[in-house]
Each structure stands twice: as C-alpha cells, then as structure tokens.
Amino acid sequence: MTTVFTGGAVIIDAHSELTEGYVVADGGVITAVGHGRAAHETLIAADTVVDTTGHALMPGFINAHCHLFQAMLRGIHTTQCLEDWLDNDIGPFLSSLQPEDMYLAATAGLLENLRSGVTTVLENQYVHQHPHNTDSVARAFADTGIRGLIARGGIDRNPTGRLASRLEGIDVYVDQLTRFAGEWNGAASGRIRCEAAIQTTWLASEELCARVGGLLADTGMGLHAHCAETRASVMSTLATHGQREVPYFDRHGLVTPATQLVHCVWLDRHELEIIAAAGATVVTCPTSNAYLASGPAPVSDLRAAGVPVAIGCDGPGSNNGQNMFEAVKWSVLADRLRTLDAGLLDEVAALDMAWEGGARAVGLSGSIGAIREGYLADLVSLDIESPGYSGSSNLRKALVFAGSPADVDGVWVDGLQVVAGGEVLSSDRHHIHRSLQQRRAAIVNHEYTAVN
Known part of the structure; x- marks a missing residue:
C-alpha cells in the first residue's frame, strides 16, 4: 500500500x-x-x-529504556531516592501483579508513548513471579501496533531480603529467556525483537553474569543493563564484587556493540574508556535521574569520547510519565546544569541522541x-x-x-x-484507564490474590 x-x-x-x-x-x-x-x-x-x-x-522517537509495568504504580511516593523508592514504592506490590495486570499496564504505557511521538520502545521487563508476565507485555506491543525491543531482566541476588518476587534461579532465567526469545523474536511482522538484561551488578552473581555472557557470545543476542545509576549502586558493587560496574560487566563479556548501559551517572574515566572501546551504547534517562535525585549523566563527556548515547523515559513510576519530549529536552538541560556550559549540547545533539542514538540502541541503525x-x-x-x-x-x-x-x-x-x-486507533484508552485504575486500587490496598 x-x-x-x-x-x-x-x-x-x-x-x-x-x-x-x-x-x-x-x-x-x-x-x-x-x-x-x-x-x-x-x-x-x-x-x-x-x-x-x-x-x-x-x-518517530525511540524511547530506549522503560519498565512498562510501573504504569500501574505511578506516584505512590514522590520524595525518595532510587534504593528507597524501589524498596518502598515498587517492591511491596510486585508479588501481586497478575499477567493481565502486566498487559494492562504495558498497554497504558505504550499508549502514552505513542501519543508522545514514540514509535519504538526498548522495554526492560524484570518482574517474573509469573512465568508469562513478559509474554503479556509482548502481547501489548503486538496489539498496540508499536515497535519494540523487549529485554527480559535477570536478578539472582537478594541482599536486602525484599526482592523475592523478582528472583529466578539462573537455570530458570536462561531457560525462560531462551523460550521467550524463541516465541516472540520477529513476532508482529517483525516489529517485536528480544534480548537479555542483567538488572544491575550488585543484584547479579558471578555465575549469572558468566552464563549470560556465554549466551550472548553463542547467540549474538544484545544485552540491556542498569549501570552506575547512583553512588550507592557503585559502592554496593565495589563491596560485593571488588570492582566498579563497567569493569565487572566487561570481565564477563557483557560490554559489546550490542550492549545498552542505562543511566551511567557515576562513571569514572576508565569506565568511560571501556564503553567507548567496546562500542556499547549508553542510555541517559534525565527526567528519571532528576526525579529520584540520582544525578545528571556525563552526556557531553560520553559523546566527546565517541560513545553513542540514546534517551529513555525510564519507567512511568520513576518520573510519573512517558513524555519523550520532556526527556529529549532534559538530555540537554541536565548536562548544562552539570557542566555550567551552554555550548556543549544543543537541539541537534538532542535529536541525534533521540533518533540515531536510539536506533543504535535497538539495533536498527540505518533503518529507523x-x-x-x-x-x-x-x-x-x-x-x-x-x-x-x-x-x-x-x-x-x-x-x-x-x-x-x-x-x-x-x-x-x-x-x-x-x-x-491524537488518538490511538488500536486500543480503547478509556477502557484501559478504567480497568487499570480499578486494578491499581485493589493492589495498593492489598485487596488482591497474590500469584503463587
């Protein structure tokens, strides 16, 4: 046609x-x-x-980092840093999310992305108390008509004792990732593609990282990972593994041209050089990093070193929206506040990150x-x-x-x-809104039946 x-x-x-x-x-x-x-x-x-x-x-914009399930959990609190926010605002409700909740939340988030001019979303889905949660998210991509790269996240360490609903055994994670990719990679006329994710270094064991590194080497699959998001995450990684985050990933074969490292706020110079040499992409999430007081990423330093940078909104819970216009604007403004230099980044740099950087992040440079x-x-x-x-x-x-x-x-x-x-044609936003609000009320008031 x-x-x-x-x-x-x-x-x-x-x-x-x-x-x-x-x-x-x-x-x-x-x-x-x-x-x-x-x-x-x-x-x-x-x-x-x-x-x-x-x-x-x-x-179309490319939203290079998101957790769509958080559309169900927006704004429970608005005054906590990342680690407290995860423990208090997100963690307590994860075990209650049913696969249909995942579908509702993903659909709501994708409708918001489409209405924000986004045509491709890189989704990091890490809630696995039900084996088909990620399939429900993929079904939302198929139904809304948007393009997506879905990274199935892995966590196997639980240092605080509050992450039980997010944990999987290593064999289970690898098996489920392989199954999911086999069923969904290339689905919806090629609009949906799949990759792996290690959520963050301090929640990932040596064995998990080594297994995923071997899988990437064998399959050519890409990897999505949070990296150096907060000072606390860097200190936790040093305490747990004796290395900063990028060298730890790199030691396990996880920093490649098909890798997206998300946030990268607290990198040192050596880590920046490792990323540049590997040809990995960094995804900056300026509105989320401001909302959670994580800090501004060294975006102009990364670009000056030749590192491809993409832009993400992050989850709807960590900034209360999927406003890609806001994220694109703040990719410049946050760096200006960091450097006190208005000449390092401009609108051309912002759009280059939103488009070419985003295309690079999702493996479609030269196509979108x-x-x-x-x-x-x-x-x-x-x-x-x-x-x-x-x-x-x-x-x-x-x-x-x-x-x-x-x-x-x-x-x-x-x-x-x-x-x-301005209206999405594939879904009834009013029905999605009412259904999600009803289900959210039951979840946050603990009037639910948890998944076994």
Missing part, C-alpha cells in the same frame, strides 16, 4: 529539515523524499494521500531514526501551527525546547497509521 505525505514540512533527521516536502511510503518502507509538493502522477498512483499542511513530518529512502516508515505528524513553534528559527529547535505530546497529531509504524487526531 502506497501512502504519500505532502503539503507540509519534513524534519529529515537531527541535521536537516525541509520547509515544504513530501514523503512516499510503500509496504512499510520510505521510497521517496523530496522538496516541495508531490507530483500529480505520484498522488494519483497512491492508495492514500495525507495532507500535512500546517504540520511537520518527523521520524531518519526520513530517508530505504528506512522504515515510522513517522510522526506534528501540528506546527501550535504556539510553541511560532517565531522559532527552525523546527528542530522548537521541537526540542518547546515541543509537547499535545503537538502529536498522527503516528505511523511500518507505514500503518496507529494514531489519528
């Missing part, structure tokens, strides 16, 4: 835009991009013509993150006649520093429209 977008602006990538341009997509792939309006013969040959007058077409011939037709239409774009020197600057999810009018994934007029 051929779709032609014509009449409005086109943001090609972080570096270029067209004041007026057209885009042709056929079979889910972009087949033509040009200046001005599409020719008459192009229009009459199309199955669908989308008039983008007053709008700008941009590549730009509007070019041969790229997948993952596209977002923005209303640029909203006030935030008026008077701006260029669309990319306005997008980063004044853009909002309210500007998102249409979203296409693989050339298929999934959002129209």
